[in-house]
Amino acid sequence: MDTRFDVELISVTKRYGPTLAVDTISLRIPRATYCCLLGPSGCGKTTTLRMIAGHEAVTDGDILIHGQNVSDLPPIKRGTAMMFQSYALFPHMSCLDNVAFSLKMRGVAKQERHNRAREYLALVHMADFATRLPAQLSGGQQQRIALARALINRPRVLLLDEPLSALDPFLRVKVREELKRLQRELAITFIHVTHSQDEAMALADLMVVMENGHIRQSAPPRDVFERPVSPFIARFIGSHNVLRSNQGPVAVRADRCRLGTPQDGPHVNGPYVNGKVTAVEYQGSMVRVALLTEAGDEVSALVPDQTFYRKPTEPGDPATLVWSEQDTHALSGEDTHPLSEQDTHALMES
Incomplete structure (x- = not known):
């Protein structure tokens, strides 16, 4: 026993x-x-x-x-x-x-x-x-x-x-x-x-x-x-963005993402995706900014309120989601849509 x-x-x-x-x-x-x-x-x-x-x-x-x-x-x-x-x-x-x-x-x-x-x-x-x-x-x-x-x-x-x-x-x-x-x-x-x-x-x-x-x-x-093991876990637990690299789906936490603009030029410090702001939600100490990528994926960033209000953005604005390679977590399983070739080249090949 x-x-x-x-x-x-x-x-x-x-x-x-x-x-x-x-x-x-x-x-x-x-x-x-x-x-x-x-x-x-x-x-x-x-x-x-x-x-x-x-x-x-x-x-x-x-x-x-x-x-x-x-x-x-x-x-x-x-x-x-x-x-x-x-x-x-x-x-x-x-x-x-x-x-x-x-x-x-x-x-x-x-x-x-x-x-x-x-x-x-x-x-x-x-x-x-x-x-x-x-x-x-x-x-x-x-x-x-x-x-x-x-x-x-x-x-x-x-x-x-x-x-x-x-x-x-x-x-x-x-x-x-x-x-x-x-x-x-x-x-x-x-x-x-x-x-x-x-x-x-x-x-x-x-x-x-x-x-x-x-x-x-x-x-x-x-x-x-x-360390969610699959796209389902990453999405269900929340506060994760699920994207696809050349080697399969990856997740990155929304609070590890930051915002730029497509005009900022190549983001040499990490992977990125371009998109358009669809929603802005004030959550006290953080502001959630939702984006729709050029490939049609829904992603978001949790931005400290002071950072956001130094350079606020509104629905309809173009924006770029940026993060560090070390914050990207490889997932197993399917159920995610591939990014366009334009977005995929910037993702880590994990």
Whole structure:
């Protein structure tokens, strides 16, 4: 039994009739890891989470938790707990009774289950709300009650299905800080499904990017961001431009690009593409300038606000996107359109 991993997926497949939702994925999640399953709608991330929980049957393959094959076990015997997107709190019960409910179902005496429920309410900073009903709480407070209810059973693995999607942006940041704190304090694995790149970047020790039922890349967030393996990853993670050199597709981060004009002459310090400005977005400390290249590719530069306003540009202006060769990252795979001969000669031949 290999106890280095809290969760292992071994060639896991899920079919719904003729539809292949998850296609032979394998993954190892080390002990006490915050893992985010990330991808666009329909990529298979929620189905994968539900198979780990036991709410969906595995068509083929095996799921191991702490080295034990749980593929055929019911949810209650897997050592997992799941926090649903809707929170699913009982509206007629107090916060205390909501948190203690699963212990009640197991026959735990009232005093004992209430004592434990108060411990977990304190853990999520909700001890003062024990007597309130869910309707008397904000969305963020309801989320914390649902989290305490999931944790009270002391799971080996906590599963979270887009738990922050119903919160406003400011509250989302605060609650994700709480999730990371709790994961570290409890030293258990969290597996968190999200479609938000920012959320996964902020939370994950291990980021698993999925597409069309496959795992396309699995690595720490910085590795995924710095070294995307394909055009899909580079585009989905965001803030990357995907272009084609003579040797295949390449990516360059938008914040590593700068703006010039076609009249500036040859850009001897690095590769470049010519185009026309299509949009300018002020983002506080940065300004995003989008361009359409002569080859029809959409690219952008993230420019420091002071730099941009020293020489501002507007939609319709000609512009040149310039970067350094060392910031260009070679990609595998297809799905990108080749540049024109005029643009290609200036790209690095990596």
